[in-house]
Amino acid sequence: MKMGAKKDIRKGPLNVNGRRGNTHSKLIYSLMAGFMVPIVLMVILGVAAYRQAAASVMEKYEESAAASVLATAKYCDVMCYNIESKINEQIVDQDFQNYYQIYYKKSATESLPVYRAVRTKITNMRGTTSYISDFAVFAEAGQGMSSKVKTLDNTIFDEFMKNEGTVFSEKKIQKKWMGYRSAMDQILGLNGTEYAFYYVRKMVRANGFVVIDFDMETIQTMLDEMNFGEGSLSAVVTSDGREIFGSQMEPPADAVFYDQDFYREAAASEDGIGNGYVQYEGGDYLFLQAPIGETELRLCSLIPKSIILEEVTEMRGMILVLVIVACVLAIAVGTVLAAGISGVLSKTTKSLAMVSEGNFTVEISTRRRDEFKLLTDSLNETIHKVSALLTEIKGFGAGVSGSADAVSMSSEQIGTSMQEINHAIEEVARGAGNQADETEKSLQKMSDFSVHINEVCESSAAMEMHADQAMEIITKGRGIVEGLSEKAEDTSRITKTLLDNIEDVRCRSRNIGMIVETINEIASQTNLLSLNASIEAARAGEAGKGFAVVAEEIRKLADQSMTAGNEIKGIVSSIQTTMDRTGESASEAEKNITSQSEALGDTVSSFEEIHLFVQQLVGDLKHIVGSMENIGVRTEEILGSIQNISSVSEETAASAEEVTATISGQMDAVHALLKEAEMLREKVTDLETAMGRFIIE
Numbered sequence: 001m002k003m004g005a006k007k008d009i010r011k012g013p014l015n016v017n018g019r020r021g022n023t024h025s026k027l028i029y030s031l032m033a034g035f036m037v038p039i040v041l042m043v044i045l046g047v048a049a050y051r052q053a054a055a056s057v058m059e060k061y062e063e064s065a066a067a068s069v070l071a072t073a074k075y076c077d078v079m080c081y082n083i084e085s086k087i088n089e090q091i092v093d094q095d096f097q098n099y100y101q102i103y104y105k106k107s108a109t110e111s112l113p114v115y116r117a118v119r120t121k122i123t124n125m126r127g128t129t130s131y132i133s134d135f136a137v138f139a140e141a142g143q144g145m146s147s148k149v150k151t152l153d154n155t156i157f158d159e160f161m162k163n164e165g166t167v168f169s170e171k172k173i174q175k176k177w178m179g180y181r182s183a184m185d186q187i188l189g190l191n192g193t194e195y196a197f198y199y200v201r202k203m204v205r206a207n208g209f210v211v212i213d214f215d216m217e218t219i220q221t222m223l224d225e226m227n228f229g230e231g232s233l234s235a236v237v238t239s240d241g242r243e244i245f246g247s248q249m250e251p252p253a254d255a256v257f258y259d260q261d262f263y264r265e266a267a268a269s270e271d272g273i274g275n276g277y278v279q280y281e282g283g284d285y286l287f288l289q290a291p292i293g294e295t296e297l298r299l300c301s302l303i304p305k306s307i308i309l310e311e312v313t314e315m316r317g318m319i320l321v322l323v324i325v326a327c328v329l330a331i332a333v334g335t336v337l338a339a340g341i342s343g344v345l346s347k348t349t350k351s352l353a354m355v356s357e358g359n360f361t362v363e364i365s366t367r368r369r370d371e372f373k374l375l376t377d378s379l380n381e382t383i384h385k386v387s388a389l390l391t392e393i394k395g396f397g398a399g400v401s402g403s404a405d406a407v408s409m410s411s412e413q414i415g416t417s418m419q420e421i422n423h424a425i426e427e428v429a430r431g432a433g434n435q436a437d438e439t440e441k442s443l444q445k446m447s448d449f450s451v452h453i454n455e456v457c458e459s460s461a462a463m464e465m466h467a468d469q470a471m472e473i474i475t476k477g478r479g480i481v482e483g484l485s486e487k488a489e490d491t492s493r494i495t496k497t498l499l500d501n502i503e504d505v506r507c508r509s510r511n512i513g514m515i516v517e518t519i520n521e522i523a524s525q526t527n528l529l530s531l532n533a534s535i536e537a538a539r540a541g542e543a544g545k546g547f548a549v550v551a552e553e554i555r556k557l558a559d560q561s562m563t564a565g566n567e568i569k570g571i572v573s574s575i576q577t578t579m580d581r582t583g584e585s586a587s588e589a590e591k592n593i594t595s596q597s598e599a600l601g602d603t604v605s606s607f608e609e610i611h612l613f614v615q616q617l618v619g620d621l622k623h624i625v626g627s628m629e630n631i632g633v634r635t636e637e638i639l640g641s642i643q644n645i646s647s648v649s650e651e652t653a654a655s656a657e658e659v660t661a662t663i664s665g666q667m668d669a670v671h672a673l674l675k676e677a678e679m680l681r682e683k684v685t686d687l688e689t690a691m692g693r694f695i696i697e
Contacts, residue, residue, distance in 0.1 A: 031338040032331075033571055039327045046323040054312045061308045062286060065228060066275050069288045069301055072226050076236070077293035079131050080177065080199070080214070086125050087201045087210050093121060100206035104142030111143075119145045122210075131218040133195050136188060139208025148188045159183035160209065165200075168209075174202045177295040179242025184211070196220075196236065196244045197297065220247040229307040237263070239296040257300045262287050267298065277305065279543050344372045348379070356592075359695040360387035389484055394691050396477040400610070401684040403470040408677040410463040414624070415670045417456045418663055421631075424449045425660045450635050453628055460625040467618040474614060478607040485600040488593055495590040502583045509576045516569045523562035530555035599690075606683050613676045620669050627666055634659065 090096055095117045103111040118137075126132045126147060136152065138144030138160070144152035163183045167173055179197045184190075195213035202209055223234050223246035233256055235243040241258040245251050257263045262278045266289045278287045284305040291298055344366050351364040360383055364376045427445060533551035537544035634655065 029571060030575060031341065032334050033568070034334075039330050042323050042326045042330075046319040050312065050316050050319050053315050054309060057312050058308050062275065065286065065301070065303060066288055068226060068228075069234075069299055070273075070290045072222060073290035073292050073299040076219075076222065076297070076299065077295065079218075080293060080295050080297070082129070083132065083199055083212050083214070084175070084201070086129065087199065087212060090118075090122055090125065091201060091204055091210060093118070095121070097205065100139050100142045100203060100208055104139075115143060115145070123147065131215045132212055133215040134188070134190070134213040136184065136211040137208070138211075139203060139206050142206070142208070146188055148190065153187055156184060156187050157208065159187065165209070168200075168202060176200050177238065177297055178240050179238030179244070180240050197238050197242065216244070217247075219244050224248055226301070228301060228303045229310075231304040231307060233302040235300055236292070237298045237300055256302070257289075257298075263289070263300065278302075279546060282542065282545055284546060340368070341372075344368060344376075348376065352379070355383055360390065361695050386484075386487065389480060389487070390691065390694050392480050393477065393484070393687075396473060396480060399473045400470065400477065401681070401688070403466055403473060403680075405681070406463075406466045408674065408681065410459055410466065412674070413459050414456065414463075415667070415674070417452055417459070418667050418670060420452055421449070421456075422660065422663045422667070424452075425663060446635060446638055450632070453632050453635060457625060457628045457632070460621055460628060464618060464621045464625065467614055467621060470614050471611065471618070474607055474611045478604060478611070481600055481603050481607060485597060485604070488597045488600060492590060492593045492597065495586055495593060498586050499583060499590070502579050502586060506576060506579050506583075509572050509579065512572045513569060513576075516565045516572065519565040520562050520569075523558045523565060526558035526561070527555055530558060603687070603690075606687070610680055610683055613680060617673055617676055620673055624666060624669060627662060631659070631662070 095114055099111065099114045099118050103114045105111075122135055122137065122145070126135055134147045136144065136146040136148075136156070138152060138154075138156045140157050144154065144156055146152045160183060161168075164178060164181045167176060177197055177199050181192075181198070185192055194216060196216045196219035197214050199212045199214065200209055201212075219236055223236070223244070226234050227246065227248070228234065233245070233249070235245045235257060237243050237257050241255060243251070243255055243257060260278075260280075262276070266273070266287070273290055275288055276286075278285055280287075280302055286301075286303040286305060286308065288301040288303070289298055347366065348364055351362045354362045362383065364379050364383075366372055366376050424445060530551045533554070534548055537548035537551055540547065638655070
């Protein structure tokens with residue numbers, strides 16, 4: 001393994017470790033953003049529930065109030081109809097007609113009984129009808145009568161015709177309900193507070209009128225019972241604009257209903273009934289109106305919208321509390337889950353960083369019992385298996401190192417033996433010239449030579465055995481390294497899968513960004529609509545103030561939506577930045593794994609070279625063993641031929657030269673073997689250096 005590759009591998013974990021804090025913090029923000037979705041839905045649900053409840057309550061309240069106003073108007077119409085019926089009975093009464101047509105012209109003695117009979121009947125009618133406060137009967141001719149004065153001034157007819165009675169100048173008008181009068185009250189001594197309104201009925205044949213005052217207390221009691229709450233206004237409005245309110249309310253100085261446009265529109269409608277929300281003195285009111293029969297009287301009410309909504313105030317508070325509690329719980333659960341996941345990821349990242357530095361003694365632990373437990377168990381198993389594999393490789397390197405030392409030692413022994421053989425051959429060559437004198441010495445030396453040859457043969461056999469062992473160790477080491485290379489390829493595939501997942505997250509983040517852009521566009525458009533609404537409200541003047549407030553609230557909501565959209569956009573941008581950094585880290589990790597694979601490939605190539613060199617070493621050893629066996633045969637021949645040295649001296653010299661040449665070749669082979677052994681030792685040293693940076697114990 002090359003030192004440059006090792007440095008590149010160490011850079012990867014440092015880069016990942018350097019980004020760890022930002023990655024975890026963004027993960028917490030992402031999880032919290034995910035928990036905000038149900039919180040927003042809870043708020044929307046609460047608002048929708050409140051609005052639906054408010055709409056339902058308002059609808060039921062409106063129906064109930066309208067029914068109450070209509071029932072009261074019918075009740076008042078019954079009383080008015082009863083008065084009209086009683087007056088009709090009086091004016092068609094025989095005594096009544098006789099007096100104002102005949103007897104008023106006669107003497108007092110004749111007319112007085114009839115006058116008294118008429119007065120008694122009308123007085124009895126008033127006494128039996130609680131809601132009639134006073135009456136007055138007067139004509140152009142004849143004595144008038146009243147419940148307020150004993151003798152009625154005859155000028156009352158003329159005063160009435162000059163003022164309130166002008167409407168009767170048209171012959172088709174025979175009766176009318178009115179509210180205001182002045183001249184009659186002065187004559188009768190009234191101030192207008194004793195009656196609510198009055199009924200005028202024209203006589204049938206005589207030119208005169210019957211006036212019946214409707215009791216003020218009766219009308220005020222009726223209006224008091226129809227009270228819709230504080231701030232509400234209820235009144236009976238006459239055709240001439242008089243407004244009668246309940247006793248619990250001080251009559252306002254200005255007209256409340258009669259001068260309003262919504263009153264005129266309701267009065268001009270086909271059925272005369274008007275219901276709806278209107279603007280009154282800058283506030284929203286429910287306007288209810290019902291006609292009182294055919295009297296041209298109208299019962300009107302203005303109910304503040306705030307009173308109607310009071311019934312849902314408690315519900316709004318309860319919904320608000322529930323939404324707040326749900327939000328707090330969701331945020332608490334999200335914080336706990338995010339903190340737990342972040343802690344596990346932080347611990348796992350730190351442990352993997354230590355593993356990437358070469359420390360395989362790391363144990364990743366967690367107290368969780370979910371998928372993170374399975375993840376940490378799988379990572380621990382992977383680390384243990386890689387550690388075991390590295391241990392085997394380390395042991396293999398130690399075995400190869402021992403074999404290399406044995407080969408080197410054997411080579412040195414062979415070199416020493418060959419030098420001795422070479423020296424012996426030289427002695428043989430020098431002794432060839434004096435064979436006769438040195439026969440016994442040569443024989444002794446040849447015996448020594450034979451011993452050395454046997455030792456060389458034994459050493460060669462031992463070297464051959466060691467070489468075979470080295471071949472087995474190299475084959476086993478190559479298999480282990482190939483297994484490690486397969487693991488590296490698996491890791492590379494996992495890294496590619498991680499990069500694909502990161503790219504998928506980037507795509508989803510971009511989709512979220514597009515959705516946020518859409519929300520911002522909607523908020524901008526809403527803001528523009530709010531501005532237009534504010535302009536229209538300003539044009540409407542006082543009546544548009546409420547609409548302006550609503551437009552301002554819409555604008556604020558649009559601004560808040562745009563602000564929230566920008567915040568979400570910032571979060572999405574942060575997620576994309578984190579994904580980019582994570583992708584860069586994963587790419588760097590993929591490069592490191594590729595570098596490891598290349599380094600493992602170099603290791604396999606080194607084992608192939610070692611295997612080739614050992615094969616060459618075995619071939620050389622076999623050659624040496626063969627040569628040594630040859631030398632042994634030749635030595636036997638020399639021992640047999642020494643007895644006849646004189647006759648074969650030339651042959652002996654030639655044989656000596658041949659042996660010398662053979663030994664020189666063997667010396668070259670021994671030197672080559674020493675070089676191969678030295679190269680093997682260097683390869684093993686590099687392997688041990690590469691394995692030295694891994695901590696596996």
